[in-house]
Amino acid sequence: xxxxxxxxxxxxxxxxxxILNLVNVMKELGEVLVVAPNSPQxxxxxxITVGDTLRLNESFLFKDVKAYECSGTPADCVKMARHFVLxxxxxxxxxxxxxxxxxNTSISVLYSxxxxxxxxxxxxxxxxxxxxxxDYSHQADFSHTLEFIKKITQQxxxxxxxxxxxxxxxxxxxxNEAIKGVRVCxxxxxKWVEDFDQRFDPNGRSxxxxxxxxxxxxxxxxxxxxxIANNYVSVVPCQFDLTAHQAIPILNEAWDIxx
Amino acid sequence: xxxxxxxxxxxxxxxxxxILNLVNVMKELGEVLVVAPNSPQxxxxxxITVGDTLRLNESFLFKDVKAYECSGTPADCVKMARHFVLxxxxxxxxxxxxxxxxxNTSISVLYSxxxxxxxxxxxxxxxxxxxxxxDYSHQADFSHTLEFIKKITQQxxxxxxxxxxxxxxxxxxxxNEAIKGVRVCxxxxxKWVEDFDQRFDPNGRSxxxxxxxxxxxxxxxxxxxxxIANNYVSVVPCQFDLTAHQAIPILNEAWDIxx
Numbered sequence: 141x142x143x144x145x146x147x148x149x150x151x152x153x154x155x156x157x158x159i160l161n162l163v164n165v166m167k168e169l170g171e172v173l174v175v176a177p178n179s180p181q182x183x184x185x186x187x188i189t190v191g192d193t194l195r196l197n198e199s200f201l202f203k204d205v206k207a208y209e210c211s212g213t214p215a216d217c218v219k220m221a222r223h224f225v226l227x228x229x230x231x232x233x234x235x236x237x238x239x240x241x242x243x244n245t246s247i248s249v250l251y252s253x254x255x256x257x258x259x260x261x262x263x264x265x266x267x268x269x270x271x272x273x274x275d276y277s278h279q280a281d282f283s284h285t286l287e288f289i290k291k292i293t294q295q296x297x298x299x300x301x302x303x304x305x306x307x308x309x310x311x312x313x314x315x316n317e318a319i320k321g322v323r324v325c326x327x328x329x330x331k332w333v334e335d336f337d338q339r340f341d342p343n344g345r346s347x348x349x350x351x352x353x354x355x356x357x358x359x360x361x362x363x364x365x366x367x368i369a370n371n372y373v374s375v376v377p378c379q380f381d382l383t384a385h386q387a388i389p390i391l392n393e394a395w396d397i398x399x
Numbered sequence: 400x401x402x403x404x405x406x407x408x409x410x411x412x413x414x415x416x417x418i419l420n421l422v423n424v425m426k427e428l429g430e431v432l433v434v435a436p437n438s439p440q441x442x443x444x445x446x447i448t449v450g451d452t453l454r455l456n457e458s459f460l461f462k463d464v465k466a467y468e469c470s471g472t473p474a475d476c477v478k479m480a481r482h483f484v485l486x487x488x489x490x491x492x493x494x495x496x497x498x499x500x501x502x503n504t505s506i507s508v509l510y511s512x513x514x515x516x517x518x519x520x521x522x523x524x525x526x527x528x529x530x531x532x533x534d535y536s537h538q539a540d541f542s543h544t545l546e547f548i549k550k551i552t553q554q555x556x557x558x559x560x561x562x563x564x565x566x567x568x569x570x571x572x573x574x575n576e577a578i579k580g581v582r583v584c585x586x587x588x589x590k591w592v593e594d595f596d597q598r599f600d601p602n603g604r605s606x607x608x609x610x611x612x613x614x615x616x617x618x619x620x621x622x623x624x625x626x627i628a629n630n631y632v633s634v635v636p637c638q639f640d641l642t643a644h645q646a647i648p649i650l651n652e653a654w655d656i657x658x
Contacts, residue, residue, distance in 0.1 A: 185445030185474070186509045194595070194607040215444070215510075219609065224595040247522065249641050250445045250515075251474075263506065263590050291656050299653050302646040321658025324650045326642040331522050336453070336483040348453040350478065372658070377646035382508055383585040387561040387636035391583045394558050397550050399580025399631070 144170035147232035151181040151253025158239035161282040174207035175221040184253040214257035235261030238271035245364040246328040262306035275313040285311045308376040322373040328363035330356040403429035406491035408476045410440040410512025417498035420541040433466035434480040443512040473516035494520030497530035504623040505587040521565035534572040544570045567635040581632045587622035589615040
């Protein structure tokens, strides 16, 4: 049987430890192609490069793996992989993104470049997974995540995913206790409350750093925040149809300007 | 009765005609505060500025309207409005974004900075609307949209929106025939098929422009693409819970690595 073609991207950039760990696991599962940003792209959400040019250069960072570094966003990387690097050739059997240095649970999925790469896979009908470790450190320890990344990817390669979905997988930080297992979850109801740290440059003009506190309103045990807090791997199936279908009849009933 | 406080942002930047048109309509409905990007931010999706600093300066572009220009993304603008400009004071009664120069129907909602500003409003529990005109020209004619922008905003101010939703409103381009009316729709099943136009700089190194064709797979008449093609205003209620809830039982059934 032909080995699966696995496209790997991320949002921390091609030099991060997270993507190196992910590539090493994927090499055990198939043929790997890396197209990843040439600089950190955290917080880029689903941004794409429409008003500017893109660069793409071959990278020699990974042993025995074809790789490219791209000047664009994670979504750009997946688009370039498909429509330039692989144009006219065999397309990926799966898209994996990460491993992100930091949590992408709950509302953070919206801001996540890691997940935008995975969602791009799903838009194209390719099974896709974004992996994130709930540890922001550049020196983060990924050792406890590797067996789960392998198992989860194997499940998706074997069984596919429901149409129009990509998985948002988060791992608890390395703790003394071993991970308890894997839970399929919904996105927790939580948000960031920002603050802006105002400072002054050497010319006396103000500038700001965005800071924020994460606030969890969710009391349930079926969400990703609960899973991570309780030392489980969280798996949230995500969709790119943003329609709030339940709101359509409500608006149709309430509004008096419709035709 | 106190006039509503209306926060206005956009993604084409504070100097665009679209935001000027939106501000002029909103001045008829309440007290207006503008916080908008100081440069075009099209295609920024839900990006936020996490690894860099932000600038915010007062703008005098709008007559009798308090306004600020921000170096960040549309999502940054809404966050700065709430947590810096209005910190400790009355918060907006509604967030409106646009009017975007170009369509944000269907899958484009994911890439839309216009809609990310509106979604930020929804995350905070504030009714929010992103307005887009399906005409990419800088000289686009917005005259046919103004009465609809006013009516739709009035409906939302009066009746609110279902919790966790923001409206994605798109207008057909100006045609000879008048707009037929307003339709509540779902996001059409469509996607962009990209191509990368490879060129060479004066040093002989390659660079790329992303180009793309929009492909609509949707045969329904209840979606935003149909509405625009048939000269209706499309109103899609959007949510920021990306969970594909219907996929949870499917994964729980199919996977053999769960606990």
